[in-house]
Amino acid sequence: MPRPAVAFFVYDGVTLLDVAGPAEVFKEANRLGADYRIVLLSPTGADVTSNLGVRIAVDRAVAGEPAFDTFLVPGSDRYPRGPVPADLADAVRAPAATAGRVASVCTGAFLLAAAGLLDGKRATTHWRAAHELAARCPTCRVEPDAIYVRDGTTYTSAGVTAGIDLALALVEEDHGPDLARDVARALVVYMQRAGGQSQFSAPLQGPPPRSATLRSVTDLVTANPRGEHSLGELAKHLNVSTRQLSRLFHDELSTTPARYVESIRFDLARALLDQGHTATQAATQAGFPSYESMRRVFARKLSISPAAYQRRFSTTRR
The missing domain is CATH 3.40.50.880 (Class I glutamine amidotransferase (GATase) domain)
Known part of the structure; x- marks a missing residue:
């Protein structure tokens, strides 16, 4: 052959x-x-x-x-x-x-x-x-x-x-997800970026899901961070119980579905701020319910506000 x-x-x-x-x-x-x-x-x-x-x-x-x-x-x-x-x-x-x-x-x-x-x-x-x-x-x-x-x-x-x-x-x-995942790990790049994911978004750090089942959910979230991604909706997408979905996230990604969605939105919001979008625009486009909810996530993860983050990195961006 x-x-x-x-x-x-x-x-x-x-x-x-x-x-x-x-x-x-x-x-x-x-x-x-x-x-x-x-x-x-x-x-x-x-x-x-x-x-x-x-x-x-x-x-x-x-x-x-x-x-x-x-x-x-x-x-x-x-x-x-x-x-x-x-x-x-x-x-x-x-x-x-x-x-x-x-x-x-x-x-x-x-x-x-x-x-x-x-x-x-x-x-x-x-x-x-x-x-x-x-x-x-x-x-x-x-x-x-x-x-x-x-x-x-x-x-x-x-x-x-x-x-x-x-x-x-x-x-x-050509060869299935296992080989592709091994290649991604060997090259120290991420395999989680679905084709429809925003060019501006940054993939969530950490190992990719082991199972195709959970990966279909993470691809759904990364492809459309603004979507309705409540625990119930994500479980419905897989036709599994909310309890089973929570267990999958815990076992494979050591997080909860809500925290995963939040992290994807945070990564996208940060990338949008790097591109020069206003904090309000970033919150809306990243799928946060409000600017205030985005501000709380920035405060927890970076100990600074979105505006302060943007000011801090404005010199290198330009």
Whole structure:
């Protein structure tokens, strides 16, 4: 049986981390039992220079290659600042048409769009570039707040490290959650960021749930922190008793459902404050019932108010 091939399409100006991050996930998966064949392709087969000036050695040209299991297109600082050259879009189109699945990292979505591969599909990119992607691909439904989006066999992911989240999701799709979780732990990254989770949110610290049952609940909360996540509603989602759900949280995460929801909302509120949102906006968007309830959580966790937190970190943010 042939080894599943993951082809990275690289070109001059490609963002190095968009290549290295996902590639490291597949390489680590190989160390832990997978068998991916990682290939680097460029439009002409020549080596390319990344956005950092680091030269990337290429295996061969993209043209004439057999179909790949996964064809991955990283982004570039050059797009969306300017149009994607026609020859670059053409180089993407043919291998993407025959690949088992096509994925982009960050602004790599602009190359997929230029090749007509996002027409009529849901997609995401870095939140700063989402409006421009929507303008260039008017038939595409751009979801600016998602970590990654899957539409059929087409996957798009948000900025920079979201490519790692996407690669972990692909590994999990191929080999199951246990191997993907082992890869995440080996790379000291988090596996809990569901595709629909806000780009601004920070994952809850701690080990991921062991069971798929509890993970479905934590994914639900992280994907929509503003939702109705009372103990009763979460138990209803799993069709279990409130007592059983509380026991799952205690045994696997050493916390309660209410504290977990609160922590997810706290992480999101803190990230929103880091992005420059007002404390009231952060409380609303993070799902807190009121500013006062958010303030109490900040006081308990950080011993400072949300406003004081924002002032303290304003210099480094700017």
